[in-house]
Amino acid sequence: MPAELICFSERCRSRFRITEPIYNCPKCGSLLEAGYSGNAMPAPMLKTLWRGRRSSNAPLDQSGVWRYREMIPFLDNYDSVVTLREGNTPLLPAPKAAQYGGLDFLTFKHQGFNPTGSFKDNGMTCGASQAVRLGMKRVACVSTGNTSASMAAYSSAAGLQPIIFIPHGNISYGKLAQALEYGAKTLQVEANFDQILALVRVLADKLGIYLLNSVNPFRIEGQKTIIVEMMDYRDWNPPDWIVLPGGNLGNTSAFGKALRELRDWGLIGKMPRLAVIQAEGSAPFYDLMQTDSRSALRAVEHPQTLATAIKIGDPVSWPKALHEVTQSNGVVELVSEQEIADAKAIIGLCGIGCEPASAATLAGIRKLTAEGVIAHDADVVAVLTGNVLKDPDYIYRYHTGELEAPGGVRIRPTFGNKPIVVPNDADKIAALLDN
Ligand code: F0G
Numbered sequence: 346m347p348a349e350l351i352c353f354s355e356r357c358r359s360r361f362r363i364t365e366p367i368y369n370c371p372k373c374g375s376l377l378e379a380g381y382s383g384n385a386m387p388a389p390m391l392k393t394l395w396r397g398r399r400s401s402n403a404p405l406d407q408s409g410v411w412r413y414r415e416m417i418p419f420l421d422n423y424d425s426v427v428t429l430r431e432g433n434t435p436l437l438p439a440p441k442a443a444q445y446g447g448l449d450f451l452t453f454k455h456q457g458f459n460p461t462g463s464f465k466d467n468g469m470t471c472g473a474s475q476a477v478r479l480g481m482k483r484v485a486c487v488s489t490g491n492t493s494a495s496m497a498a499y500s501s502a503a504g505l506q507p508i509i510f511i512p513h514g515n516i517s518y519g520k521l522a523q524a525l526e527y528g529a530k531t532l533q534v535e536a537n538f539d540q541i542l543a544l545v546r547v548l549a550d551k552l553g554i555y556l557l558n559s560v561n562p563f564r565i566e567g568q569k570t571i572i573v574e575m576m577d578y579r580d581w582n583p584p585d586w587i588v589l590p591g592g593n594l595g596n597t598s599a600f601g602k603a604l605r606e607l608r609d610w611g612l613i614g615k616m617p618r619l620a621v622i623q624a625e626g627s628a629p630f631y632d633l634m635q636t637d638s639r640s641a642l643r644a645v646e647h648p649q650t651l652a653t654a655i656k657i658g659d660p661v662s663w664p665k666a667l668h669e670v671t672q673s674n675g676v677v678e679l680v681s682e683q684e685i686a687d688a689k690a691i692i693g694l695c696g697i698g699c700e701p702a703s704a705a706t707l708a709g710i711r712k713l714t715a716e717g718v719i720a721h722d723a724d725v726v727a728v729l730t731g732n733v734l735k736d737p738d739y740i741y742r743y744h745t746g747e748l749e750a751p752g753g754v755r756i757r758p759t760f761g762n763k764p765i766v767v768p769n770d771a772d773k774i775a776a777l778l779d780n
Contacts, residue, residue: 487538
């Protein structure tokens with residue numbers, strides 16, 4: 346199916362070759378997206394084909410991204426594909442979390458089950474494969490941690506040199522450790538995410554390095570498959586709501602594009618509504634939605650949140666995200682540090698666990714059901730974006746009552762579970778356990 350890069354701006358819609366190493370429209374500066382022409386295979390045939398591939402041992406079929414390759418047909422052939430068998434992430438029912446969130450029933454789609462522990466792998470397999478196709482040697486990204494961990498893994502697997510830029514002291518050790526282990530040249534910059542993104546763009550142009558942040562349209566293509574897989578696992582019954590955390594807003598853009606394409610190709614009969622949840626101290630998209638015109642996002646200059654993954658004040662993909670939230674009749678909500686921390690502990694008590702940014706989903710659901718925006722009997726899927734082990738320091742501090750929000754306010758360990766120091770004495774331990 347012929348593929349092109351298309352300017353996202355309605356006023357421009359300029360088209361460029363799919364093999365141009367560009368991230369913004371050279372004519373007007375807007376975001377770019379991958380677009381396809383030609384006839385899609387009939388929906389029933391696609392569904393049968395994709396289901397059949399689940400029993401295949403071919404690497405491309407075992408990937409929960411490339412299994413759905415008819416939805417992301419930007420490559421001419423699959424020789425350049427680098428896969429770590431990403432995707433294949435489960436839908437997990439979570440009754441305790443449902444009750445906490447004011448719902449009869451709730452399922453999590455847990456992207457933390459990915460090879461590097463976050464949803465970034467769904468997009469990175471596509472971004473890295475495009476880099477190989479273009480003959481690139483070096484790739485770069487700025488990251489709050491997960492993108493860099495994922496990019497480091499996929500580019501090393503592909504024989505590319507990964508160069509990552511991170512805000513010094515502002516990413517979790519779990520994520521930093523992954524980048525080091527996967528062999529990334531790691532540069533810690535004394536600046537925040539938004540400032541570093543501007544820097545990396547300049548360097549990428551100057552040095553001919555391929556940029557793998559979510560402005561890269563191929564990352565977005567890969568992240569679309571999170572939704573395709575969700576629908577496949579639900580036998581093509583869309584939920585009423587899909588809830589996700591919002592940072593740089595690449596995922597919101599990807600989910601919306603996937604839903605529109607699935608609807609247009611006849612694979613789903615209705616559009617779920619998107620609910621995007623932001624952290625209170627880092628909520629420029631929420632602020633935008635409160636304005637009448639919604640025409641210009643005002644960046645938060647010094648974003649603050651312990652959910653460092655979504656500590657982003659100037660999200661690049663906001664025009665796409667705005668379009669997708671509007672198209673899906675969606676909402677944007679914000680939650681406090683305390684609400685995120687408690688929701689995270691509840692997700693842990695379900696035996697599931699996730700990193701702080703992911704827990705914003707359940708905190709948001711609790712608020713949206715209390716406000717009557719989401720009905721208690723709605724069919725809701727929340728996407729957990731990162732693995733529980735990404736940020737163990739946060740967990741320990743919460744459970745021991747040492748967690749402090751930005752500004753120094755202590756987080757209450759509402760569901761705290763402190764380790765107990767005991768003597769090496771069976772009787773004393775037995776007495777303690779019987780109490
Ligand atoms: N959840 C997690 C765990 C993340 O790592 C991110 C983004 C988000 C949610 C937000 O997703 O940006 O698509 O709205 N992390 C990026 C990074 C920015 O550099 O790893 P988004």
